Structures are given as structure tokens and as C-alpha cells.
Amino acid sequence: MPDPLFHRLSLLGVGLIGSSIARIARERGDIAAEVVVNARTQMTLDRTMELGIADRVEIDPARAVVGADCVVLCAPVGAFADLAVRIAPYLSPGAVLTDVGSTKQSVIRDVGSLVPAGVHFVPAHPIAGTEHSGPDAGFAELFQGRWTALTPPPGTDEAAIEKIAELWRRCGSLVERMEASHHDRVLAIVSHLPHLIAFTICGTADDLADESRQEVVNFAASGFRDFTRIAASDPVMWRDIFLNNREALLEMLQRFMEDAQAMARAVRWGDAAYIEDKVERGRKIRRSLIERKQA
Amino acid sequence: MPDPLFHRLSLLGVGLIGSSIARIARERGDIAAEVVVNARTQMTLDRTMELGIADRVEIDPARAVVGADCVVLCAPVGAFADLAVRIAPYLSPGAVLTDVGSTKQSVIRDVGSLVPAGVHFVPAHPIAGTEHSGPDAGFAELFQGRWTALTPPPGTDEAAIEKIAELWRRCGSLVERMEASHHDRVLAIVSHLPHLIAFTICGTADDLADESRQEVVNFAASGFRDFTRIAASDPVMWRDIFLNNREALLEMLQRFMEDAQAMARAVRWGDAAYIEDKVERGRKIRRSLIERKQA
Numbered sequence: 001m002p003d004p005l006f007h008r009l010s011l012l013g014v015g016l017i018g019s020s021i022a023r024i025a026r027e028r029g030d031i032a033a034e035v036v037v038n039a040r041t042q043m044t045l046d047r048t049m050e051l052g053i054a055d056r057v058e059i060d061p062a063r064a065v066v067g068a069d070c071v072v073l074c075a076p077v078g079a080f081a082d083l084a085v086r087i088a089p090y091l092s093p094g095a096v097l098t099d100v101g102s103t104k105q106s107v108i109r110d111v112g113s114l115v116p117a118g119v120h121f122v123p124a125h126p127i128a129g130t131e132h133s134g135p136d137a138g139f140a141e142l143f144q145g146r147w148t149a150l151t152p153p154p155g156t157d158e159a160a161i162e163k164i165a166e167l168w169r170r171c172g173s174l175v176e177r178m179e180a181s182h183h184d185r186v187l188a189i190v191s192h193l194p195h196l197i198a199f200t201i202c203g204t205a206d207d208l209a210d211e212s213r214q215e216v217v218n219f220a221a222s223g224f225r226d227f228t229r230i231a232a233s234d235p236v237m238w239r240d241i242f243l244n245n246r247e248a249l250l251e252m253l254q255r256f257m258e259d260a261q262a263m264a265r266a267v268r269w270g271d272a273a274y275i276e277d278k279v280e281r282g283r284k285i286r287r288s289l290i291e292r293k294q295a
Numbered sequence: 296m297p298d299p300l301f302h303r304l305s306l307l308g309v310g311l312i313g314s315s316i317a318r319i320a321r322e323r324g325d326i327a328a329e330v331v332v333n334a335r336t337q338m339t340l341d342r343t344m345e346l347g348i349a350d351r352v353e354i355d356p357a358r359a360v361v362g363a364d365c366v367v368l369c370a371p372v373g374a375f376a377d378l379a380v381r382i383a384p385y386l387s388p389g390a391v392l393t394d395v396g397s398t399k400q401s402v403i404r405d406v407g408s409l410v411p412a413g414v415h416f417v418p419a420h421p422i423a424g425t426e427h428s429g430p431d432a433g434f435a436e437l438f439q440g441r442w443t444a445l446t447p448p449p450g451t452d453e454a455a456i457e458k459i460a461e462l463w464r465r466c467g468s469l470v471e472r473m474e475a476s477h478h479d480r481v482l483a484i485v486s487h488l489p490h491l492i493a494f495t496i497c498g499t500a501d502d503l504a505d506e507s508r509q510e511v512v513n514f515a516a517s518g519f520r521d522f523t524r525i526a527a528s529d530p531v532m533w534r535d536i537f538l539n540n541r542e543a544l545l546e547m548l549q550r551f552m553e554d555a556q557a558m559a560r561a562v563r564w565g566d567a568a569y570i571e572d573k574v575e576r577g578r579k580i581r582r583s584l585i586e587r588k589q590a
Contacts, residue, residue, distance in 0.1 A: 226524060259495045
């Protein structure tokens with residue numbers, strides 16, 4: 001087995017992503033010699049030890065990062081600024097600080113300026129997930145064949161970037177480097193907007209009169225079900241994502257609303273060709289996904 | 296084994312729904328002594344015989360219904376008026392004519408007036424499906440535990456209604472009777488609107504500049520993927536559904552757009568409590584689905 005990539009890996013947060021990394025580190029052995037986990041509640045930490053996916057747990061994030069050569073922020077992005085303030089004085093010189101947040105410009109804004117000299121900050125985003133959350137939700141195959149975006153600001157230490165790229169490759173992920181602003185626009189359309197829409201349509205359906213609500217549930221197999229799966233995700237995580245990718249999300253929502261209005265107009269005026277063309281585009285995109293094994 | 300429900304069952308159309316009924320009839324033996332299948336192309340009919348799911352195939356719908364005591368319209372709803380004109384003179388007295396269309400007021404409007412005296416017309420809609428289409432897409436478990444809505448107009452023969460209810464129970468479905476207008480409103484929110492939204496967002500994503508499109512595909516695991524699954528459905532079927540449930544669909548789309556605008560406003564002004572509340576509603580609906588085993 002190759003040497004572990006890190007001596008001590010510290011995970012701040014142990015939800016779906018954090019606990020999946022912990023499981024992979026445990027299974028492979030070539031990621032970290034020691035895994036330390038921090039979470040906000042003792043209950044979560046106790047559960048983490050029960051699951052046997054950490055060597056040590058710490059309720060204090062500062063204590064969790066002491067002596068770590070890699071620290072991964074795995075909490076909701078809204079908690080990053082506070083976490084960064086608390087851990088900054090305790091980060092080891094030469095350590096790599098990274099994260100798994102879904103919004104990258106906000107992370108660079110909130111965390112970047114707090115990173116002490118000599119610590120390397122490499123923002124990252126593994127693009128994989130399920131609607132489940134918490135330490136029990138993770139699994140070692142989560143990142144297999146999925147992409148991880150790295151968005152290091154200009155001037156970031158190349159050796160540190162390569163270490164985080166290798167961390168993700170060992171987690172089974174494909175790695176791509178890009179600008180944080182580009183990441184945020186792409187994620188707005190492929191992830192943040194679909195979630196916003198799914199949450200919204202669940203509310204729209206829930207507002208129907210009581211006698212329809214039962215049938216909404218009974219007849220969900222016809223499409224709605226897939227939206228409710230997306231909409232079952234963690235509320236705090238998604239609140240934070242929406243608020244931290246505001247500009248790109250609002251732009252994509254605006255584009256979508258224009259397109260939906262055009263579709264409404266086609267339905268109202270019976271423009272069959274327009275509707276068929278839009279449905280065909282959906283099929284085309286689906287085919288590309290299947291060809292690239294992302295579906 | 297109980298006696299077959301029908302002597303000769305005639306399926307006009309053999310896509311996902313029609314071919315699933317044919318498979319069930321073949322497996323169970325207590326649905327029909329003989330299954331006759333009609334489709335628009337000889338290729339589809341040849342494939343149906345190859346699959347061994349029909350006793351006989353007929354390219355002419357009129358010939359397909361001769362002597363049948365149950366005729367099921369399984370084509371896209373836009374084709375129903377034409378089919379009804381062609382088969383009406385050949386329907387046997389006492390036969391039950393039914394359908395599987397996703398819009399029920401339009402079916403009553405297009406087909407109801409053409410049904411000869413002595414033939415019983417029982418509109419129905421099995422609320423189950425996948426994104427696949429064609430005779431190969433069907434499977435015998437499709438309707439298991441799913442609901443079928445029956446929307447017979449006032450005055451419909453009760454014995455005929457009961458026969459169609461029993462047909463669907465033998466297909467594994469739960470049966471519920473309701474007004475056609477009520478059906479169309481509920482389906483607009485649980486099925487037609489989600490499909491319209493999924494088709495639309497695929498187009499919105501496809502309109503992004505070329506350099507982003509590759510990443511849209513690579514990063515689809517983050518939510519978009521579920522939308523593309525819905526959006527992979529048959530274009531002609533969905534065009535017909537949208538155009539035949541126009542009023543209810545436009546009303547639900549209008550409600551949804553208002554709700555999406557309210558969500559956009561909350562994102563713009565940082566109304567965290569509003570966003571969390573909407574996400575929580577999505578989770579609540581998802582839980583009801585899981586409790587009722589529709590997810």
C-alpha cells in the first residue's frame with residue numbers, strides 16, 4: 001500500500017460528505033494515518049465513534065485541527081466563516097485547508113482572508129450527493145465516477161492543490177480545476193436551481209385544497225415523486241447554498257422563468273412544434289448524460 | 296383460475312402502458328381469453344408478436360376491435376378523436392370502451408360523443424409510468440401498488456365501470472373514481488407541471504454557452520439528473536397532454552411561477568426563515584409519500 005497522503009486528516013462536519021470521506025479513509029488506509037472528526041453536537045460525535053469511522057472526535061473545532069496536515073470543512077457553507085475564525089490560530093504551518101461546499105466564491109470570500117500565512121487553502125466541491133444527511137447517510141462509493149471541482153485562487157501552492165486532487169482521486173472521483181465564478185454559474189443551473197424549483201413545487205402542491213392533497217400523494221408516481229426526492233434535502237444546507245450563490249442563482253432562475261413563460265405561451269396558443277422541440281432537447285441532454293455515465 | 300374478465304381484449308397502441316397490460320394479460324390468464332393489438336406501424340406490430348405478448352396484431356384499428364368486448368385506447372391522447380371515428384362503426388354492442396390517457400376531460404370531449412348506443416365508455420387513467428416508451432418498455436409490475444383513476448361521466452353503466460375497475464385491480468392497481476375535471480387539476484400539479492418544468496430547465500441549461508454545457512453534463516449528479524430523467528419522456532405523448540389539459544396546466548404553472556418569484560425575492564433579500572420553511576414543506580411531503588409507499 002502507498003504511504004498515507006496525510007498524517008492527520010481533520011474533518012469539520014460529519015454529514016453525508018464528511019462521513020463518506022471518513023468511511024473511505026477507514027477502508028483504504030492510504031488517505032490518512034489518523035482521522036479526527038469534529039461536529040457541533042456530542043450526539044453526532046458519539047454516533048461517529050459508534051460507526052467506527054474516526055480515530056478521535058473533538059467537540060471543539062480548534063482542538064480538532066491541532067497537528068492536522070489536512071483540514072476539510074464539511075459543514076453547511078453558512079457556518080464556514082465562524083469555523084475559520086475559530087480554527088485559524090490553531091492550523092499547522094504547511095497544512096492544507098480545503099472544503100466541500102457547494103458555493104465557491106462565498107467560501108473564498110469567507111475563509112480565504114482568514115487563512116494564516118504558511119497554510120494552503122484549496123477550495124473544492126465533490127459533485128455528488130443524495131437527499132439524506134447525517135453521519136449514517138454516508139457511504140464509501142458516493143464519489144465513485146463523480147466529478148470534484150477544485151477552485152484554487154491564483155497563486156495557490158501547486159503542491160497543495162495536487163494533494164487535494166489526489167485525495168479526491170483516492171476517493172474515486174474525477175478532478176477538474178476551474179474558476180470559482182465559473183463553478184458557481186454551472187452549479188446554479190445543474191444543482192441550485194433544480195433544488196429551488198423542487199422545493200417550490202412541493203409548496204405549490206401543498207397549497208392546494210385539502211381534498212386534493214391526498215390525491216397529490218397518491219398520484220405522485222407520475223413525475224412529482226422525483227421532485228419530492230430532491231426536495232427532501234437538508235434545509236440548513238440548502239438555505240446556506242441559496243444565500244451564498246445569490247447572484248448566479250437569481251440569474252439562472254430568471255432565464256428559467258423566461259423559458260417557462262415561453263412554454264406557457266406555446267401551450268396557450270397550441271404551438272405543437274415548439275413544445276415538441278423543447279421535449280426533444282430534454283431527451284438529447286438525457287442521452288449525453290447516459291453516454292457520459294452520469295445518469 | 297377465475298374465468299377471464301373479457302373474451303377478446305383489444306389494445307389500440309402498444310407503448311409502455313399498452314404493452315404492460317398485454318404482458319399482464321399473458322401472465323395471468325384471467326384478464327382476457329384473447330389479446331389483439333393494433334399499432335400505427337408494421338414494425339411495432341412485428342415486434343409485439345416477437346415479444347409474444349399478443350395473440351393477434353392488426354394494422355387497421357377497425358379490424359382490431361371487431362368482436363372485442365373490451366377496447367382500450369393506449370395511444371397518445373391527441374390520436375383518440377381520429378381513432379374513435381375509425382373504430383366507432385365496428386364496436387360490438389355491449390362492449391366496454393376505455394382508455395389510459397393522462398387527460399380526462401379532453402378524452403370525454405373527443406371520444407364520448409362518438410361512442411355508439413349500446414357501447415359503454417369508461418375513461419380511465421393508470422397513474423404509473425417511466426421515461427421509456429414503445430412495446431419493449433412495458434413490464435408486468437408497472438401498475439403494482441399504483442392508483443388508477445376512473446372518470447366515468449354521469450349515467451355510465453355501473454356494470455361496465457366495475458369491469459374496468461376489476462381489470463385494473465387484476466393489473467395490481469388500486470382504483471379510485473373521481474370527476475374528470477378534478478382528475479385533470481390534480482394531474483396538472485403532480486405530473487403535467489413537473490414534466491413541463493423538467494423539459495424547460497433542460498432547455499435553459501442547453502442554452503448556456505458551449506464551454507459550460509460539458510460541465511452541465513459532468514456535474515448532473517447534483518440534482519439536474521432527476522430532471523433529465525423526467526424530461527426523457529415521449530415528445531408526442533407530452534405535447535398531446537399539454538395541449539389537452541391546457542387550462543389546468545396553465546393555472547398550476549401560474550401558481551408555481553408566483554411561488555418561484557416569492558422564493559427568488561427571499562433569496563435576493565436574504566430571508567433565511569422563508570427559505571428554510573419552504574424546504575421543510577418539501578421534506579414533509581416526501582415523508583407522506585414514503586408513509587403511503589408511493590416513493
